[in-house]
Amino acid sequence: MKAENNIIALIIAIRNFLEGLNDIHLKPFLADWPSANYMTRSVLPHCLPVLSWMPAAVKAAGKKTEVIVKVLASLANHIAWGQTYSAQDFGAGFLEKYGWTEFIGLRGPIASNRMACGFLFLGPQIEYPRHSHEAEEVYVPLTGQTLWQRSNQDWAYRAPGLPIYHASRVPHAMRTETVPLLALYLWRGGNLVQKSLIE
Ligand SMILES: [Fe+2]
Numbered sequence: 001m002k003a004e005n006n007i008i009a010l011i012i013a014i015r016n017f018l019e020g021l022n023d024i025h026l027k028p029f030l031a032d033w034p035s036a037n038y039m040t041r042s043v044l045p046h047c048l049p050v051l052s053w054m055p056a057a058v059k060a061a062g063k064k065t066e067v068i069v070k071v072l073a074s075l076a077n078h079i080a081w082g083q084t085y086s087a088q089d090f091g092a093g094f095l096e097k098y099g100w101t102e103f104i105g106l107r108g109p110i111a112s113n114r115m116a117c118g119f120l121f122l123g124p125q126i127e128y129p130r131h132s133h134e135a136e137e138v139y140v141p142l143t144g145q146t147l148w149q150r151s152n153q154d155w156a157y158r159a160p161g162l163p164i165y166h167a168s169r170v171p172h173a174m175r176t177e178t179v180p181l182l183a184l185y186l187w188r189g190g191n192l193v194q195k196s197l198i199e
Pocket residue numbers: 133137166172
């Protein structure tokens with residue numbers, strides 16, 4: 001099926017992109033990357049309100065990350081977008097501007113019980129409050145102009161294509177301004193479907 005082929009093409013592009021970053025924190029994730037049996041599950045498409053910002057995310061993509069953002073945008077309405085939080089956690093407004101889609105992991109189309117990989121998507125003018133989780137994590141922002149905070153450090157802008165590492169249980173937060181945030185995420189170790197602990 002066309003969508004499945006496109007998902008596999010995107011996963012191969014993501015793997016090549018991550019290898020090219022040559023980042024020490026990415027090495028264990030790449031070692032755990034599923035090596036065979038791509039597309040082991042079919043996942044029903046599910047869209048979310050945050051997808052209305054996909055054209056803006058394409059415009060905000062970095063030079064190195066543009067290809068991945070464009071391929072994801074072309075697939076966005078044919079894949080499963082989910083939310084871990086409810087309105088009780090961060091309010092109903094947050095749910096209008098938040099979603100993620102998993103490609104590799106316990107729920108995504110490519111099965112792995114060792115790691116998870118997908119995309120986080122946040123609309124503009126929103127804060128993803130401080131949270132933490134057991135899994136260690138690498139984010140690779142694909143769009144710019146978002147503020148990131150690790151632990152108690154100062155908020156800082158992170159450029160598209162530069163990995164951000166969070167060790168297990170290290171709290172972190174993100175804040176978007178005028179453009180949405182699209183970021184690759186990788187989780188490894190611990191409970192791969194855990195709801196984050198809100199600080
Ligand atoms: Fe996280």
